[in-house]
Amino acid sequence: MVLGGNPHRxxxxxxxxxxxxxxxxAMLFAVGEARERALAAARAQVATDARLKVAVLRAEIEKxxxxxxxxxxxxxxAAALTLAGDAAVVAAMNGKLEALSRDTRVGVIYVMDRQGLTVAASNWREPTSFVGQRYDFRPYxxxxxASGAAEHFALGxxxxxxxxxxxRRLRDGLGVVVIKVEFDALEEEWAGDRDPVMVTDDKGVVLLTDRADWRxxxxxxxDAATIEATRASLQFGAAPLAPLPVTERADDLLRVGGARFVTAAVPVPxxxxxxxxxxxxxxxxxQAEVSAALFALFGSLVVIGPAGVYLRRRQRAQERQHQDxxxxxxxxAEVEDRTRDLVAANTRLSGEIAERQQLQDELAQANRLAILGQIAASVAHEINQPVAAIRSYADNAAAFIDRGDAATARANLGLIAGLTEKIGVITGQLRNFARRAGRAAGPVDLSAVVDGALLLLGPRLRRQGAEIARDIPADLPAAHGNAVRLEQVLVNLLQNALDAVPGVPRIAIAARATADAVEVSVADNGPGLSPEVRARLFTPFVTTKPSGLGLGLVISGxxxxxxxxxxxxxxxxAGGALFTVRLRRA
Structure with missing residues (x-):
């Protein structure tokens, strides 16, 4: 045997x-553990990133x-459809849709009659104009x-x-108005990331993606029937609807072509x-495998090194001591260098994780602020004073009990109960105003509706020093309506009155009953409404406010x-604006 003659060898x-x-x-064990930890971290991060992208996509659709x-x-x-033969009316409608499409950044807006013939469209100037085209074959x-509204993803x-x-169908059934939302900008944003994204429908067809060859x-x-029906509707044009080259799929791991991916699938609400x-x-x-392998390798070398040094010392004694x-x-030194590299890599990863967590916190905070809005701050200020008074009465009650003065302590507790009822009224009114109102209608006490609106706007009324004149008869009959929805209308009218008056607002709220109706009016001492504005006041996007959208009165109406x-x-x-709500008697 070759090794037998030399014991040292x-x-x-x-x-x-x-x-x-x-x-x-050590390397195999460390690499396996590192791979599992990296995969677990990737799964969690991919799921978080997917939810963020869903939030952006949903916001793009909802707006x-x-x-x-x-x-x-x-x-x-409605006029464009009714007077479709009037070239001037149609031309004006084309211009309006063109401007609206440009301002809202939608792909195209067009109006069709009952037969599916496009009467006006925002792209009327382009070679691909929809004007004169029939789309009665389209499912949307x-x-x-048939049902009033529809949504459908398709190829133009x-x-x-x-x-x-x-x-959306026009209320009188004259025709259908359609907008087309295109996602080119969102797909370009996705393409800037390293991770592919795709959005599929309920049949598994890829609708949106940053990979053009996946669309x-x-x-x-x-199945053949589904493919035939889809092609007949021209939903995806002449697309072959062929499956992606998925060669492996297990849980959240996917192989497409020659690349393997860890995936996260999140429904788009x-x-x-x-x-x-x-x-x-x-x-x-x-990176995790390489880092773990290097760490295991150098860890093993740290164990093997001293043993090798000891064996070498035994063989070569003092003459090799300096070399050892x-x-x-x-x-x-090599171990320290590699350790510093690992620490630096870990620090970078920790920084990236912290940045993503900060982004998530900012998104959550922005969402909360959007929901709370102005009214939350006002109500919080309104509640703060009764809470402070409750604390003071509670401290005094404890002191009176220590003195044996039960009657005064009981009186303080009664004041505390009254303040809690006041807080309950404020928060209860806010909760009623915030909840989604049903469409059921019935007898409504307009005096209570006015009370609720004034309670919600109480902080702002006091802040602006508004003077409220209220003239509501005690025997006012009930009106036919919905309390929550009518309260929304009154809040809108009162806010408009507060916005319209540059000085001290003086608002008059009056109600009266006629033979078959009940009326409530809101008048202010502002500059009033010009005849031109009043003629188009309830038309969408018409407003007298510099930052208004012109939809509040449309919605109220x-x-x-x-x-x-x-x-x-x-x-x-007094020369200001006057708005009158007229309802049937209950």
Missing amino acids: RAWALFALAGVLLCLG HRSLPVVLAEDPDV FKAAL TMSNKPGLYLA FHTLAPL TTGWTLMLLRGLQPVTR IARRRELE DIVKDLGGSLEAGEAP
Whole structure:
């Protein structure tokens, strides 16, 4: 045997074999553990990133959903359909839709009659104009005409660009108004990230993605009937609807083509879609595996090194002592360098995690601030004073009890009970105002509705020093309506009155009953409304406020009209604006 004649050589060979086995075992174990930890961290991070992208996608959709609702109530749209043969009316409608499309950044807005013929469109100047085209074969047209509203994702037959079609039937059934939301900017933003993103519908068809070669492919093969029906509707044009080259799929791990990904699938609320974020598995685990392997290797070397030094000392004694010390120092320096690299890498990763957590906190805080808004601050200030008084009465009651003065202590407790009832009234009114109101209508006490609106706006009225003159008869009969929705109307009218007066607001609230109706009016001492503004006041996007949207009075008018009443604007005796809500008697 080759090693038999030299004991020192055999000892070194056995030592080397043991060291190699130790290093390999430590590296395999460390790499396996590091891979699992990295994969677990990646799963959590991918799920968080996917939820953030869903929030952005949903916000992009939700901000456009109200536009077709408002346009369906626009009298200009109804006029364009009624006078479709009048070139001037249609041209004005085309210009209005073009400006609105540009301002709201939607793909296209168009209006169709009952037969699906496009009468006016925002792209009327372009070669791909929809004007004169028929879209009665589109599912969103049929669904909107039948049920009032519809949403449908499809490929444009003229523009050959995909988008989400939001359709709304006009109230009198004259036709359908449609907006097309395109997601080019969002897909470009996704393309800037390293991780592929795709949004699929309920059949698994890829609708949105930053990978153009994935669009209109499917996660799984579709049956022949589904493919035939989809192609017949021209929803995705001539797309083959072929499955993606998915060669491996296990839980949240996916192989597409030659790349493996860890994925997170999150539903997109209100759409029936699912967003899937894919993160490359190799970059996720490579750094952790390399770091763990190096750490295990140098850890093993730290164990093997002293043993090697000891064996070498036995063989070479003092003449090799300086070399052994130098080598050990070299190994220690290498370990320190690698350790510093690992610490630096860990610090960078910790910083990235902290930045993502901060981003999540900022998004959550922004969401909370948007929900709370102005009224929360006012109500908190309103409640703060009774709370401070409760604390003072409670301290005094304790002192009176210590003195044996039970009667005074009981009186303080009664004051505390009254203050808690006041807080309960304020918070209860805020809760009633904030909850979603149903459409059920019945007898309503307008005096109580006025009380609720004044309670909600109490802090602002006091802050502006507003003078409220109230003239509501005690025997005023009940009106036919909905208390929560009518309270919303009165709050809107009172806020408009407060906004309109530059000095001290003087607002008169009066109510009276006629033979078949009950009326409540709100008058202010502001500059009033010009005849031009009053003629178009209830038209969407018409406002006298520099930062107003022109939708508050439109919404209020629709609420009153839905309750079978009317909202009218006039001139107050003092020269300001006068708004009158007229409702049927209950």
